[in-house]
Amino acid sequence: MERYDLLIKNGTLVLEDCCRQADLGIRDGKIAKIGCGPSDQAERVMDATGIHVFPGAIDTHCHTMDPGPLSFRENWASVSRAAASGGFTCLIDMPNIDPPIVNLETLEFKKETAGNASVVDFAFWGAGILRAASHVGELRRAGCAAFKAFTSDAGPSYPSLGNQEIVDMMEVVREAGGIMAFHAEDLEIVTELTRRAVEAGRSWNLRLHEQVRPYYAELQAIQSILLFAAHTGCPVHICHLSIPEGAQAVREARERGVDVTVESCAHYFLFNYEDQYNLGPFAKIMPPLRSRERSDRLWDYLKCGAIDYLGTDHGPYPEHEKMPADHNYWNSPGGAPSIDAAWPSMLDEAIHRRGMKPWEIARVTSLNAARRFGLYPQKGSIREGADADLALVNLDETWTYSAEHSLCKTKCPRYAYEGRSIQAKVTATLVRGTPVWENGQIRAESGYGRFVPSKTAGGEGK
Numbered sequence: 033m034e035r036y037d038l039l040i041k042n043g044t045l046v047l048e049d050c051c052r053q054a055d056l057g058i059r060d061g062k063i064a065k066i067g068c069g070p071s072d073q074a075e076r077v078m079d080a081t082g083i084h085v086f087p088g089a090i091d092t093h094c095h096t097m098d099p100g101p102l103s104f105r106e107n108w109a110s111v112s113r114a115a116a117s118g119g120f121t122c123l124i125d126m127p128n129i130d131p132p133i134v135n136l137e138t139l140e141f142k143k144e145t146a147g148n149a150s151v152v153d154f155a156f157w158g159a160g161i162l163r164a165a166s167h168v169g170e171l172r173r174a175g176c177a178a179f180k181a182f183t184s185d186a187g188p189s190y191p192s193l194g195n196q197e198i199v200d201m202m203e204v205v206r207e208a209g210g211i212m213a214f215h216a217e218d219l220e221i222v223t224e225l226t227r228r229a230v231e232a233g234r235s236w237n238l239r240l241h242e243q244v245r246p247y248y249a250e251l252q253a254i255q256s257i258l259l260f261a262a263h264t265g266c267p268v269h270i271c272h273l274s275i276p277e278g279a280q281a282v283r284e285a286r287e288r289g290v291d292v293t294v295e296s297c298a299h300y301f302l303f304n305y306e307d308q309y310n311l312g313p314f315a316k317i318m319p320p321l322r323s324r325e326r327s328d329r330l331w332d333y334l335k336c337g338a339i340d341y342l343g344t345d346h347g348p349y350p351e352h353e354k355m356p357a358d359h360n361y362w363n364s365p366g367g368a369p370s371i372d373a374a375w376p377s378m379l380d381e382a383i384h385r386r387g388m389k390p391w392e393i394a395r396v397t398s399l400n401a402a403r404r405f406g407l408y409p410q411k412g413s414i415r416e417g418a419d420a421d422l423a424l425v426n427l428d429e430t431w432t433y434s435a436e437h438s439l440c441k442t443k444c445p446r447y448a449y450e451g452r453s454i455q456a457k458v459t460a461t462l463v464r465g466t467p468v469w470e471n472g473q474i475r476a477e478s479g480y481g482r483f484v485p486s487k488t489a490g491g492e493g494k
Contacts, residue, residue: 036064036074038465043080043424045414046087046390048399056085058420061464066416080424083459084390087398087414088121088421089375090407092295093271093343095367096123099145100130106348106441108149109478111371114439116152116469116476118372119423119458122411122484123152124343124401127159127180128190134164139174143483150481151468152461153421155407160212161191165204172208175485177405178269179205183253184217184318192219195256202266209488211404212261213269216253216278217245217319225249226362236361238305238312242320247275250319254278258285258292267291269404272345274300274319276326279333293340293404298374300330302381303448313354313364314446317345331386334396341401342378346371348442369442373433373449376425379456383427390427406486420465429457439474 036057045052045066057065057072065072094115098107115123125146127133133142133156146154158164158171160181168179181201182192193201198214205212225244234240254270258281261268273279273296282294299317304324308315315321333339347367354364375397382388402412410419433452435445461469468476 034065034068034072036068036072037076039068039072039074039077040080040085041077043083043085045085046394048395048413048415049391051084051390056414058465061420061466063414063416063418063420066414078460082426082428083424084427085414086119086390086394086423086425087412088423088461088463089119089397090122090124090401090412091115091120091344091346091371092124092341092401092405093297093345094123094125094371095345095347096125096146097129099141102130104441105350108146110439110441111346112150112152112481113474114372116461116463116474117439117458119375119425119461120371121152121421121423121461121463122154122407124155124157124405127157128186130189132159132161132164132190133157133171133176134159134161135167136170136174139171139176146481147479147483149478151474151476151478152463152481153411153484154481155405155484155486157213158210159190160201160205161193162197162201165201168204168210169208172210175483176210177486178211178213180213180215180271182215183257184215184219184222186215195260198257199260199264202260202264202268206264206266211267211269213271214253214257215271215318216250216257218249218252221246221249221252230362238309238315238321241316242305242322245318245320247277247322247326250275251277251281254281258282258290261292262288262290270294272297272300272319272343273339274322276329276333279330279338283333283338293400294338295341295343296330296334296339297343297345298370298378299368299448301327301334302377303327308448311446311448313361314368314444315448316354316361316364316366317368318366335386335388335392339396340404341396342374344370344374348440350442351444351446368447369438369440370449372438372440373452373454376454376456376458377449377452379425379427380454384455406488407484411484420462422462423458424460426457426459427455430455431457
């Protein structure tokens, strides 16, 4: 007879390549046994009858906006609780805060802030900007696996990189054993098309937003990144892909031997500028929502494995920022909250409507990210010896998303997920064997979450 701290009984475990009916024994925060015996006992037993037990989701693209002056939009306490309610057990947070993560001092500041407040585990991106170049090695040794750069405007504190600067940074990151990641939109194209529209006196709308940030601006940036990656030998990552043409370019580059992975986000599969047109600036994101046709084609690349992971690009803004007093929506910021709705919405769409198996969607929400960013086998999979990071989901229970009940700071009801009916309900989220979200309540204290340093660049990824 074995004894465990927690025994999850009668659940359907979502493993790396199949689903299996089996009990799960957890001891000291780790998965101790898959397939426990009838006489095994535990301090606590959770009945998971009718429940799928997924590996906890990993968000590869989160913006907490904390620490810094923008934490009024979101902070680690709020974002981690909302993430837990949405099935996430680990957040890989973006570096473009104020100040950005450019050296050990700024990294430690962010680790301390997150460590005092988060209820889920966390990892960090380093800044892929020129002022960070001399610190990439130390940031890599401190656990940053990847370094984020922009090929388009990201504001004065986070300058974009020109073509030769991209090559220079790739060489630095390669030498440090890291991964270079990109927000890929061509700055020249976007700037020129925006200038023409504004000078012509055209009022901003969601369709025009897509026209001034067209598919070919994203594709041009991706193709340049792939060329430079082949030249330098640096592993690269494309953030928040929105176009099927980009997924095809990545697939072809892999066939040529380029070390590249690609992330997309739930909103590019669930929404488009046609159906969400009336949301106006509340559906303004970068890259923009595309057409129904492009959104539908993107599913083919997700289902065949050409898209490696799903991030949220969670970036909440209160209503007054999205709706400037002069109603000039050219000046509205781009971003939207999603961290508590994105994963269950994708489970619903992928499994119930697109024919994906639970383990196939778990690969792009957990396994592949853990492998690529050096968190595997500690994270990303239900396997003996791994952290017991789990999300218990009732795939038969339908609920309606409401910002009023969100744990995010931003509770504005005008974003795209508002009122969405979702057939996939997260009933419990466990981080290292401890329920942090259960039966509609946060169960963990601030500071329960831990920093998870990347062990290897590229991990066991593709």
